[in-house]
Amino acid sequence: MEQDDRHSEGLKEHSENTRLSSSTSRKEILPSFDVELDNDSSESMSNSDSSESETNNSEFINNTDSQCSSQSLDLPTLEEFSSKTRIQKDFNVLEKLGEGGFGAVFKCKHKVDNNLYALKVIPHQSKDQELISKEAKVFCQFNHPNIVRYHNSWILTEEDSAADEDDDKSQEQQDDDIQFEEQDEESHSTDGSQILVIQMEFCNITLRQRIDNADLSKEVKSTLLNEILEGLGYIHSEGVMHRDLNPKNIFLKNGTIKIGDFGSARNAVQYEDGLCRNMNGFKIIEDVMTDYIGTLPYCAPELNSRRYDKRVDLYSLGFILYELIYPFPQNTTEQQKEPVIKGLRQKQIEIPEVVQGSSRCIILKLLDHDPDERMTLLDIKQYLEKDKSNQLECMRKTGTQVYEAEAGETDSEIYRYIKEREKSKVESVQDIDMNSSAIPRRKELVQVSMGFNRQLDYSECMVEQYNLQRKLMKLQQTNIMDIYSSLSEEKREEMVHNIKHQMNNLEQQKKVMDTLSRKSDTRIHFVSSISNKKVIHENPTEHSTIPPNE
Numbered sequence: 001m002e003q004d005d006r007h008s009e010g011l012k013e014h015s016e017n018t019r020l021s022s023s024t025s026r027k028e029i030l031p032s033f034d035v036e037l038d039n040d041s042s043e044s045m046s047n048s049d050s051s052e053s054e055t056n057n058s059e060f061i062n063n064t065d066s067q068c069s070s071q072s073l074d075l076p077t078l079e080e081f082s083s084k085t086r087i088q089k090d091f092n093v094l095e096k097l098g099e100g101g102f103g104a105v106f107k108c109k110h111k112v113d114n115n116l117y118a119l120k121v122i123p124h125q126s127k128d129q130e131l132i133s134k135e136a137k138v139f140c141q142f143n144h145p146n147i148v149r150y151h152n153s154w155i156l157t158e159e160d161s162a163a164d165e166d167d168d169k170s171q172e173q174q175d176d177d178i179q180f181e182e183q184d185e186e187s188h189s190t191d192g193s194q195i196l197v198i199q200m201e202f203c204n205i206t207l208r209q210r211i212d213n214a215d216l217s218k219e220v221k222s223t224l225l226n227e228i229l230e231g232l233g234y235i236h237s238e239g240v241m242h243r244d245l246n247p248k249n250i251f252l253k254n255g256t257i258k259i260g261d262f263g264s265a266r267n268a269v270q271y272e273d274g275l276c277r278n279m280n281g282f283k284i285i286e287d288v289m290t291d292y293i294g295t296l297p298y299c300a301p302e303l304n305s306r307r308y309d310k311r312v313d314l315y316s317l318g319f320i321l322y323e324l325i326y327p328f329p330q331n332t333t334e335q336q337k338e339p340v341i342k343g344l345r346q347k348q349i350e351i352p353e354v355v356q357g358s359s360r361c362i363i364l365k366l367l368d369h370d371p372d373e374r375m376t377l378l379d380i381k382q383y384l385e386k387d388k389s390n391q392l393e394c395m396r397k398t399g400t401q402v403y404e405a406e407a408g409e410t411d412s413e414i415y416r417y418i419k420e421r422e423k424s425k426v427e428s429v430q431d432i433d434m435n436s437s438a439i440p441r442r443k444e445l446v447q448v449s450m451g452f453n454r455q456l457d458y459s460e461c462m463v464e465q466y467n468l469q470r471k472l473m474k475l476q477q478t479n480i481m482d483i484y485s486s487l488s489e490e491k492r493e494e495m496v497h498n499i500k501h502q503m504n505n506l507e508q509q510k511k512v513m514d515t516l517s518r519k520s521d522t523r524i525h526f527v528s529s530i531s532n533k534k535v536i537h538e539n540p541t542e543h544s545t546i547p548p549n550e
């Protein structure tokens with residue numbers, strides 16, 4: 001219910017969306033853009049000169065408040081759509097989710113399987129079946145967890161409706177026939193209009209709503225990004241470019257990313273000669289390349305020229321990534337956003353200082369005006385992987401930062417900490433509990449923190465364990481009383497248990513550490529022993545020796 005409300009909220013926002021659509025329908029849909037585009041369209045649309053693109057970009061930015069209007073489309077209302085016999089037969093139409101540049105979407109419940117579906121209704125004032133069903137044709141070829149699931153599509157023709165209506169009318173209703181048919185003629189006028197219905201998976205929320213309404217953790221952001229990369233990688237691998245990738249066309253269902261809205265998507269494979277051809281590799285799909293399409297500010301600058309390819313989606317991804325990682329604070333006005341967006345769309349990108357690290361590098365590379373300079377999806381994945389392993393390497397080199405950061409904490413707290421940091425890698429205690437003792441031991445924790453289940457060789461483990469042990473003991477020596485007294489009863493219990501546990505292993509550890517300490521000429525200190533919840537600081541001297549195991 002809450003999700004539905006949020007959806008409706010999103011729909012309100014949606015009407016403020018600024019969208020550029022195909023050249024053929026642009027006039028009907030976006031009259032406000034015609035002035036801008038007509039001024040320079042004939043030249044700039046055929047010219048890929050980057051300075052020109054830049055000029056146009058600035059103009060687009062100035063027009064980000066322009067509103068999209070779908071008034072010229074003959075879109076059915078909730079009542080009209082639910083009264084279609086063909087729809088009634090299978091669905092309960094629950095809600096009109098919204099209208100876009102090309103059609104309307106209804107939330108429906110299937111009468112047989114009881115599942116929720118989104119039915120997209122795309123009217124067309126044309127008899128060109130090919131044109132009408134382009135979206136469905138692209139959409140139906142996909143099968144991926146991060147793509148909105150396509151289920152079915154069909155065309156409602158005037159004849160279908162009329163026939164359906166005839167079938168359904170009872171004798172008593174016949175008197176009203178004239179009025180009913182007149183109404184139908186009004187909504188589906190005489191020029192051969194048809195309605196394509198696409199039945200697809202219903203998603204609860206858009207990425208736009210998710211970014212705007214929730215303070216997302218680093219882990220969630222990273223998961224969302226990975227899923228977007230997966231979904232987009234799949235679309236491209238199918239030889240399709242989306243061309244209108246933006247947070248309103250990316251949905252979430254039960255927390256999983258689903259890329260949707262393939263109304264602008266086209267088959268396009270870039271060949272070595274740089275030209276885009278259809279899937280068979282024969283015909284240059286010029287109609288595709290001349291379409292001007294996309295949503296500001298996500299559309300790539302080269303969309304303003306006649307030559308572009310799937311890398312336009314990477315530009316959009318750059319913007320999405322920026323918003324995902326550095327969302328505008330909730331009450332930011334459009335006016336406040338404008339200079340930031342404008343800066344990001346410049347040829348010499350102006351990126352806010354707050355954007356740092358790997359995300360800065362990726363965003364800058366994706367927003368590059370030269371598609372050849374843009375990172376590919378593979379580049380991004382490899383970069384992120386490398387970044388991660390660099391961090392791990394750094395962690396290892398500096399002597400297990402995990403422990404240092406949480407110095408003095410109990411094992412289970414360290415374990416929680418590691419789990420928090422590396423949620424995506426460590427699923428459960430079992431994942432790190434390599435000796436199946438049901439207790440996350442230091443050796444195992446070290447392994448997890450350093451290599452995520454990579455089995456370290458034994459001596460490596462021992463050295464790490466020794467280092468940690470030394471650190472811990474040093475800490476115990478100086479802080480144990482403070483730490484102990486600051487803990488809750490429950491935590492003290494845990495601490496006692498952990499130290500006892502360590503002591504139980506001490507005999508075995510002693511041997512290793514003795515060997516190692518002889519090597520490094522370092523002596524190991526043992527300073528505290530604990531019994532009956534009491535910390536007794538037995539020998540606070542610097543050079544105490546390890547007592548035998550209790």
Ligand SMILES: Nc1ncnc2c1ncn2[C@@H]1O[C@H](COP(=O)(O)OP(=O)(O)OP(=O)(O)O)[C@@H](O)[C@H]1O
Pocket residue numbers: 010011014019097098099100101102103104105118120148200201202203204206244248249251260261263
């Ligand atoms: N599979 C879906 N599940 C839930 N809601 C959806 C789904 N597909 C679309 N919607 C919602 O339906 C509304 C209309 O979508 P539609 O795709 O027709 O237009 P749009 O994306 O708003 O605009 P345009 O397609 O012109 O960019 C949007 O609010 C969208 O969030």
